[in-house]
Amino acid sequence: QKEVEQNSGPLSVPEGAIASLNCTYSDRGSQSFFWYRQYSGKSPELIMFIYSNGDKEDGRFTAQLNKASQYVSLLIRDSQPSDSATYLCAVMGNQFYFGTGTSLTVIP
């Protein structure tokens, strides 16, 4: 069983819609949860982190964490073509573990 699981996609949404990205993890001792965005051929960049149950909002991005269900999600509101990228879920316990990423395409 992988430490972090993500749907690989690809996920396509029209411009202006809400994109929903999901991630599950196996280690109940995990402490911090991250969403990185990676454009093709570029390095990952952090867009959100969360460590408490519930929602955390930053601009058009909302991260949701449910530790009981071992589930973390990312919502992107008012999706823009510039949001087209691969989104990596990462979980930190004693090490960082990354999911395989979900490819998102926002269609103009």
Next chain:
Amino acid sequence: DADVTQTPRNRITKTGKRIMLECSQTKGHDRMYWYRQDPGLGLRLIYYSFDVKDINKGEISDGYSVSRQAQAKFSLSLESAIPNQTALYFCATSDIRRDRANTGELFFGEGSRLTVL
């Protein structure tokens, strides 16, 4: 200038050759990491180091070795490269003590694309 610098950015080599990928950082972070990224497999940890005297294997360390020459430098070596080591390699840093938000965020270099023929 990038805070985490990797060299070379691109390298093509032949099977059996020794390759070194270098990483240097100006962030003053203690923790440094090497990851490789393959299509469909995400980022996988090769080695990590929490300080100059601390080196740890990650999930895919076979065929690789590392050297932490100084706090700011962490090199990855492939002693005898093979084609399935063709990948995009990332160096990353973090430092809980200097992280005001206490997130443990990883800061990545720009990547080194290695092709082994």
